[in-house]
Amino acid sequence: MFTDRLYEKAKPIWEAYLEHPFVKGIGEGSLELDKFKFFIEQDYLYLIDYARVFALGSVKATTLETMTQFADLLHSTLNEEMELHRTYAKKLGISRAQLENTDPSATTLAYTSYMLNKAHQGSDAEVVACVLACTWSYNFIGLDLNQKEGASEHERYGDWITMYASDEFTKLAENMKNLMDRLAVDKPEHEKAYLEEIFIHTSKLEYLFWEMADQKKMWLNKSNLLDG
Numbered sequence: 304m305f306t307d308r309l310y311e312k313a314k315p316i317w318e319a320y321l322e323h324p325f326v327k328g329i330g331e332g333s334l335e336l337d338k339f340k341f342f343i344e345q346d347y348l349y350l351i352d353y354a355r356v357f358a359l360g361s362v363k364a365t366t367l368e369t370m371t372q373f374a375d376l377l378h379s380t381l382n383e384e385m386e387l388h389r390t391y392a393k394k395l396g397i398s399r400a401q402l403e404n405t406d407p408s409a410t411t412l413a414y415t416s417y418m419l420n421k422a423h424q425g426s427d428a429e430v431v432a433c434v435l436a437c438t439w440s441y442n443f444i445g446l447d448l449n450q451k452e453g454a455s456e457h458e459r460y461g462d463w464i465t466m467y468a469s470d471e472f473t474k475l476a477e478n479m480k481n482l483m484d485r486l487a488v489d490k491p492e493h494e495k496a497y498l499e500e501i502f503i504h505t506s507k508l509e510y511l512f513w514e515m516a517d518q519k520k521m522w523l524n525k526s527n528l529l530d531g
């Protein structure tokens with residue numbers, strides 16, 4: 304399967320997610336709230352553009368089945384994924400207006416701009432390659448964290464783990480992998496290599512996103528010259 308090839312290539316990056324202090328902090332329930340708050344705010348902005356990528360997928364789909372699949376993903380992003388963030392934001396004292404008016408960090412801009420660019424330029428297969436690492440890697444992380452005794456019952460981050468490790472979410476990730484396999488199967492090698500490049504770039508951007516949240520980094524690490 305094409306997605307087996309993608310996984311083999313991305314494996315060192317994906318394994319590094321599990322060792323990342325932000326991800327480990329979610330699993331152990333020890334992550335500082337200010338870092339999680341920063342993540343939720345940036346991720347909300349990310350999700351708005353991510354939803355747009357799914358909308359582009361519906362436009363580019365060549366079968367009604369694929370069109371429906373993208374439309375379902377658009378719906379679940381706006382209503383389930385973003386609802387989890389709205390619920391967390393409420394608990395953290397962030398208003399809805401505040402959520403929508405956050406300034407994007409350099410990493411958020413890089414990631415969303417990259418996905419939108421590749422999705423606009425490409426076909427439905429490139430659209431799936433753009434969004435695959437996000438959905439699949441969150442399920443990969445959720446399932447790993449959920450193996451730890453009591454992790455899903457943690458007061459702070461238990462809901463987060465439960466959502467991404469759920470059967471429903473696992474099925475969503477599986478459906479997306481199947482769609483990638485279906486769309487890639489007849490493509491010539493140079494197109495497969497291009498899809499793989501997008502998958503690796505987005506896998507790296509996922510790592511940068513964890514790093515950004517852990518450091519609460521807007522533009523630069525040590526100076527606030529470019530902030531504000």
Ligand SMILES: Cc1ncc(C[n+]2csc(CCO)c2C)c(N)n1
Pocket residue numbers: 346349350353376379380384436437438441509512
């Ligand atoms: C940086 C970042 N990457 C991936 C996700 C995960 N994610 C984005 S939309 C969606 C639902 C439909 O696939 C999921 C699981 C995230 N929240 N933030």
